[in-house]
Ligand SMILES: NC(=O)c1ccc[n+]([C@@H]2O[C@H](COP(=O)([O-])OP(=O)(O)OC[C@H]3O[C@@H](n4cnc5c(N)ncnc54)[C@H](OP(=O)(O)O)[C@@H]3O)[C@@H](O)[C@H]2O)c1
């Protein structure tokens with residue numbers, strides 16, 4: 095599909111891309127760049143690409159597709175570094191979990207004639223680094239593209255086709271709407287999971303070993319999310335602040351009302367909420383989103399190539 | 402092990418007990434009782450027992466082990482109904498998710514000479530009813546017993562042995578401590594899951610179909626808990642009120658502080674929390690509680706006998 099694809103950042107997402115590009119022959123050459131020489135060495139040992147570069151400029155020179163896969167707080171820095179080296183006509187995209195902030199950081203650094211089309215594959219696990227990736231990560235997952243007004247349609251379609259070849263379905267969306275949707279389906283769940291695990295960690299009356307021993311009764315489901323990469327999630331919180339604060343405010347308001355129902359023994363109110371929420375679960379099952387291996391992050395560890 | 406076991410309540414837990422008792426020959430006779438004739442008919446069609454009774458008194462008469470498996474809010478009513486019919490020397494236990502309240506409700510109704518030993522198997526799924534059960538539900542799970550001071554040691558050991566034969570490990574605990582531990586490892590996670598699904602359900606800016614479509618990115622993990630039985634969870638909230646309010650207060654306090662860190666861009670604070678929570682996940686994995694099919698509720702649907 096492309097002569098040369100440059101991957102800037104080669105963690106979970108970057109290395110999964112490298113694997114699927116290689117497996118399905120989506121590029122003539124894969125050029126890999128990352129910040130640290132230790133990660134670059136790891137990528138080389140895993141044989142993820144054809145050329146390896148500590149300076150991202152060297153990777154992106156002559157690339158017709160550049161994919162930036164770094165924590166969203168580093169997007170601006172990376173864009174500044176690679177901007178001058180980008181080839182006219184090249185497509186530049188990213189995979190960051192927030193979009194408005196990434197666009198604000200990167201767009202000013204991109205020279206005219208380069209097609210900057212931000213993206214976000216809705217696929218991941220709680221693991222990170224080049225050895226965490228696998229070629230099937232994007233299969234049957236959504237990839238959201240948030241092209242800016244006036245973006246070149248052929249370039250957008252070409253990038254969409256690339257993601258389809260990686261196994262994904264494409265949605266196109268306004269960046270602010272993306273950030274609102276992801277705040278509720280992904281960012282709030284992660285923040286809540288981190289918070290509840292933190293609360294449990296602080297208890298004096300219940301020992302840590304008790305929490306661990308009986309974790310199968312509900313708590314455990316939260317610990318997987320709360321084991322996700324701290325840098326990535328710090329950056330998500332800092333870079334999707336407004337949408338996250340909005341969702342947190344609504345969540346806390348609802349929780350205060352639920353807490354009041356518990357305090358005053360309002361069984362009908364509790365029963366109504368607990369009944370209403372079942373419908374969403376049914377819809378997820380009906381939409382086929384309730385796949386057999388929903389907790390794919392965990393299953394990957396056991397069957398790297400089947401997840 | 403027992404001549405006659407009476408199961409009062411034949412939903413997920415009761416019917417799982419019936420299946421393992423039958424499979425492993427733990428009783429000469431299994432007597433089943435439930436409130437409604439439709440559930441009793443279901444149990445009969447599933448061939449879960451030997452005798453079927455709408456009046457629980459008929460089931461418990463002559464039973465040497467009686468297991469009450471009904472929502473915790475109905476424990477008192479059931480104890481009142483069966484109390485006069487219990488055989489001297491019989492063991493009476495329950496499986497309720499809260500313990501202090503169940504003891505307060507049931508103990509006054511139990512005649513002298515009957516060994517009342519409350520229990521709670523830490524095993525379950527989000528499904529309910531007699532067809533949701535399966536024989537291996539209790540395998541490699543903990544079962545907590547909360548005998549009262551002065552309980553007959555031989556009777557406690559006999560009940561413990563019964564649970565071991567069902568595949569469980571036994572812990573003995575004070576009822577109030579049980580309620581505190583379960584509030585953090587099970588009740589709070591369920592309440593939080595119900596709450597976040599409710600918050601998402603109320604949004605106007607994000608459509609329901611978007612929530613469902615992108616649910617794999619975190620939200621989905623909460624919907625399974627939030628699909629649990631409304632009656633059971635209403636009763637848990639009403640009957641473990643104090644411990645739940647205590648955990649909710651701590652959780653909300655912590656969330657307010659996290660929210661403040663998001664608002665003021667305190668990246669170090671976020672990073673510290675997100676790092677600290679990883680350790681708990683590691684401990685769960687090290688403790689072997691991170692089994693391959695942790696989401697056993699879901700997997701049961703696909704492989705009822707393997708979960
Ligand atoms: N993980 C998920 O579930 C998921 C899902 C969808 C989207 N995303 C998004 O994908 C992006 C990458 O996530 P990931 O999970 O692949 O992360 P990862 O496994 O931690 O890898 C991060 C990569 O970015 C590099 N990097 C880190 N800080 C950098 C900096 N300040 N400047 C330049 N490079 C830097 C790292 O380089 P060194 O190792 O050399 O330092 C590494 O190559 C993030 O924007 C994230 O929001 C993640």
Ligand SMILES: NC(=O)c1ccc[n+]([C@@H]2O[C@H](COP(=O)([O-])OP(=O)(O)OC[C@H]3O[C@@H](n4cnc5c(N)ncnc54)[C@H](OP(=O)(O)O)[C@@H]3O)[C@@H](O)[C@H]2O)c1
Nearest residue numbers: 410411412413414436437440471475497498525526529530
């Ligand atoms: N589900 C879990 O994950 C789990 C785990 C550990 C412990 N527990 C505890 O186990 C107990 C039973 O839960 P379950 O999941 O088996 O529930 P379930 O599947 O909903 O079954 C409940 C049973 O209790 C009967 N029942 C309901 N209300 C009653 C009432 N007012 N009076 C008399 N009987 C009544 C039902 O009878 P009819 O159908 O005939 O009305 C049914 O036989 C609860 O105390 C729960 O806290 C549950």
